[in-house]
Amino acid sequence: MTSLASKMATISEEVVLEGEFFLYPKKKGLYKLTLTRHRLFFSPISNNSTTYEEQIIQISDIVGCHCLEKGGNVILAGAAMTGSNEPNKTSSSLLEADNYEPLEFPGQNFFKVSDPATCGIVIYAYPFKRKRFSSKRTRCRQVIAFEVPSSPLEVFEERKKEALKWKTVMNILTRDISNSSVDISNWVLQPRGKLLILINPHSGPGKAYVIFKNEIAPMLFEADIPYKAIITDHAGHASELLKEINLSDWYGVVIVSGDGLIFETINGIMQRDDWASSINMPIGCLPGGSGNALCCAINYAAGQPLDSSMVLHSTFILVKHKVIPMDLVIVQIPDNTIFSFLSVTWGIMADIDYESEKYRNLGEARFTIGAIKRILSLRTYRGRISFLPVAEYNPQDLSNSKKVLTKIRRFSLRSRSSSKSTNDSASRTSNSPRMLTKRCYSMDNSGYSEHQLRMAEGDTTQVQADEALNIHNGKLELGQGEEQESMQKLCAGLTVTENKQFTACAEANVEGAATANGLENSIELPHNKYNHGGDETYEEQYKMTILSETQEVNVEEETYHGKKSDFGPVPTPLLTPLDKEVPENWVKVEGEFILVAAVYQTHLGSDMLAAPDAHLNDGHIHLMIVREGISRNALLNLFLSFGQGSHVHSPYVESVKVLAFRLEPETSNGNIMIDGERFDPSPLQAQILPGLARVMAIK
Numbered sequence: 001m002t003s004l005a006s007k008m009a010t011i012s013e014e015v016v017l018e019g020e021f022f023l024y025p026k027k028k029g030l031y032k033l034t035l036t037r038h039r040l041f042f043s044p045i046s047n048n049s050t051t052y053e054e055q056i057i058q059i060s061d062i063v064g065c066h067c068l069e070k071g072g073n074v075i076l077a078g079a080a081m082t083g084s085n086e087p088n089k090t091s092s093s094l095l096e097a098d099n100y101e102p103l104e105f106p107g108q109n110f111f112k113v114s115d116p117a118t119c120g121i122v123i124y125a126y127p128f129k130r131k132r133f134s135s136k137r138t139r140c141r142q143v144i145a146f147e148v149p150s151s152p153l154e155v156f157e158e159r160k161k162e163a164l165k166w167k168t169v170m171n172i173l174t175r176d177i178s179n180s181s182v183d184i185s186n187w188v189l190q191p192r193g194k195l196l197i198l199i200n201p202h203s204g205p206g207k208a209y210v211i212f213k214n215e216i217a218p219m220l221f222e223a224d225i226p227y228k229a230i231i232t233d234h235a236g237h238a239s240e241l242l243k244e245i246n247l248s249d250w251y252g253v254v255i256v257s258g259d260g261l262i263f264e265t266i267n268g269i270m271q272r273d274d275w276a277s278s279i280n281m282p283i284g285c286l287p288g289g290s291g292n293a294l295c296c297a298i299n300y301a302a303g304q305p306l307d308s309s310m311v312l313h314s315t316f317i318l319v320k321h322k323v324i325p326m327d328l329v330i331v332q333i334p335d336n337t338i339f340s341f342l343s344v345t346w347g348i349m350a351d352i353d354y355e356s357e358k359y360r361n362l363g364e365a366r367f368t369i370g371a372i373k374r375i376l377s378l379r380t381y382r383g384r385i386s387f388l389p390v391a392e393y394n395p396q397d398l399s400n401s402k403k404v405l406t407k408i409r410r411f412s413l414r415s416r417s418s419s420k421s422t423n424d425s426a427s428r429t430s431n432s433p434r435m436l437t438k439r440c441y442s443m444d445n446s447g448y449s450e451h452q453l454r455m456a457e458g459d460t461t462q463v464q465a466d467e468a469l470n471i472h473n474g475k476l477e478l479g480q481g482e483e484q485e486s487m488q489k490l491c492a493g494l495t496v497t498e499n500k501q502f503t504a505c506a507e508a509n510v511e512g513a514a515t516a517n518g519l520e521n522s523i524e525l526p527h528n529k530y531n532h533g534g535d536e537t538y539e540e541q542y543k544m545t546i547l548s549e550t551q552e553v554n555v556e557e558e559t560y561h562g563k564k565s566d567f568g569p570v571p572t573p574l575l576t577p578l579d580k581e582v583p584e585n586w587v588k589v590e591g592e593f594i595l596v597a598a599v600y601q602t603h604l605g606s607d608m609l610a611a612p613d614a615h616l617n618d619g620h621i622h623l624m625i626v627r628e629g630i631s632r633n634a635l636l637n638l639f640l641s642f643g644q645g646s647h648v649h650s651p652y653v654e655s656v657k658v659l660a661f662r663l664e665p666e667t668s669n670g671n672i673m674i675d676g677e678r679f680d681p682s683p684l685q686a687q688i689l690p691g692l693a694r695v696m697a698i699k
């Protein structure tokens with residue numbers, strides 16, 4: 001038996017634990033279990049060596065290990081709580097309230113035993129399996145339980161102790177907690193930090209709560225993650241909570257919604273007096289909305305597929321996460337400041353995002369429908385885009401800029417300035433009520449206001465588009481316009497599935513993880529008369545901590561406790577006031593544009609690899625410009641190539657990495673979208689804040 005065990009553990013790996021167990025509940029024969037730091041091997045013990053069958057579970061696929069327990073159904077401790085409309089209740093006092101709706105699951109899903117004398121372990125794993133009739137892989141739930149035999153451990157307490165030892169060691173390995181001690185009896189399993197989970201019941205097709213209950217909560221139970229789940233009851237609720245609550249009560253905040261609630265969360269935190277420490281609070285995201293770009297970017301970086309099982313893959317990442325810095329971008333619009341984590345778009349991309357709101361019940365497919373309509377009724381926008389490029393700017397060869405001149409990196413900052421103007425203006429962003437659909441921010445700083453989509457009346461191009469493209473009962477019907485051929489080409493790449501979801505054929509190849517772009521650590525800001533010059537470097541002046549791109553954050557070392565400190569506004573040394581000219585060393589491009597997009601995550605949707613070489617914390621804004629002069633056909637092809645990210649090679653696309661930019665639309669029509677939120681077209685400027693936020697991700 002011992003020799004079999006050695007064979008199982010392939011000898012080269014150090015054996016952490018070995019033991020003999022029954023496979024529960026069959027109790028058919030004994031199994032030998034061998035645990036190494038990376039794998040669990042198990043095989044039946046038989047006198048006949050020809051029946052030797054070894055099975056392996058990778059530790060990296062395991063989310064948790066429990067002791068077998070007696071019981072019926074599982075009632076989840078975290079449970080979910082609805083919001084409250086009670087007028088006197090503040091958002092944060094809701095957290096103390098006791099109106100929980102218990103979530104109950106059938107016991108057999110989690111291997112509850114009927115005999116209290118049964119001792120053993122149950123392992124929850126999510127290994128990759130190949131999909132049927134496809135070369136693609138997806139994670140599948142695997143639950144396996146082992147019972148400690150009553151011989152030689154006859155005493156119940158000893159069997160219980162053995163099961164507990166296996167559970168503890170398995171969970172320590174599963175959580176990738178470093179243990180220097182070779183003696184496993186010194187290994188200590190610390191309880192997991194508590195998560196505040198915010199669920200938007202109206203996001204996307206309105207299924208966020210069902211997704212949470214059926215797909216997310218069970219895995220949180222398996223991984224022993226404590227949480228409190230709150231169903232938001234109004235727009236702005238998340239931002240109110242994050243502004244008010246004592247953050248030290250929580251390990252992190254998790255959003256089950258689309259990008260809109262993540263935007264609210266980040267901007268809520270940035271309105272706190274102690275924003276500079278509070279923004280260290282890890283943010284997790286699980287896809288529950290129609291636009292789940294950050295989830296896509298995190299899954300892509302972790303090498304997980306962006307397929308129909310994205311909730312499962314995202315929950316798996318949440319359970320196995322490390323805390324990773326994420327770039328934010330400070331966006332200044334007249335009289336307001338916004339903190340953005342995703343993108344600023346203007347032109348066709350913004351129009352598609354905003355105008356496709358009415359198809360939100362189609363989930364992400366709304367963007368495909370919106371794209372077809374907007375290409376049919378193509379508009380151009382006049383304006384100016386100015387930017388501070390990372391590399392030497394060569395308009396002839398924009399996508400191939402090589403010489404890196406500037407790079408600012410992740411920082412934690414504490415400005416010496418006592419002015420609070422930035423945060424004061426930010427606080428105006430989300431005090432007012434917010435519409436769930438067709439929402440926009442008005443530029444007069446009065447907060448959120450309802451915005452009617454510019455449909456038929458007074459917008460003839462939209463009417464033509466609507467006539468050319470009809471959507472009835474989940475089917476696309478093409479009109480007779482001059483673009484019919486192009487549209488047929490695009491629609492040939494669309495499949496309409498039973499649940500009326502449209503998916504583009506051109507799927508992103510997301511099997512391989514994004515690799516870090518290998519940029520060096522040096523910082524050499526260009527001479528900029530507005531960067532507050534002097535002899536101090538940018539890092540010295542703003543107390544930046546330069547970390548390498550692959551460095552993880554040790555949460556223990558950072559504080560996000562809600563102490564009121566005298567933090568100043570977020571410094572923006574690269575920006576001049578919006579009503580002054582941009583610095584002389586900026587590049588200015590003027591003309592008619594089809595689109596301008598500033599993106600800082602890889603994805604803007606599961607089939608939109610907008611910035612293929614972006615990284616969560618690469619310290620760059622990836623600017624993409626398409627000027628007028630592109631045919632509709634070429635634009636169609638361009639949109640189709642977004643799935644693979646090959647649009648960056650198009651001769652029509654100018655790609656440039658920048659640290660800051662200013663956008664000055666000359667026309668008042670159209671839309672500006674910041675992280676999926678609409679703003680009226682007016683001048684804005686933005687600067688990267690490298691690695692300012694923290695996300696739960698896997699590199």
Ligand SMILES: Nc1ncnc2c1ncn2[C@@H]1O[C@H](COP(=O)(O)OP(=O)(O)OP(=O)(O)O)[C@@H](O)[C@H]1O
Pocket residue numbers: 200201202203204205231232233234235236237257258259260261262264288289290291292357360434435436437438676
């Ligand atoms: N209970 C609620 N009722 C109405 N609106 C809410 C509620 N909770 C949150 N919201 C608002 O709904 C907005 C949209 O949600 P989110 O973007 O997360 O999902 P989404 O489905 O991707 O949205 P959209 O399709 O509108 O972009 C959020 O920005 C938030 O302000």
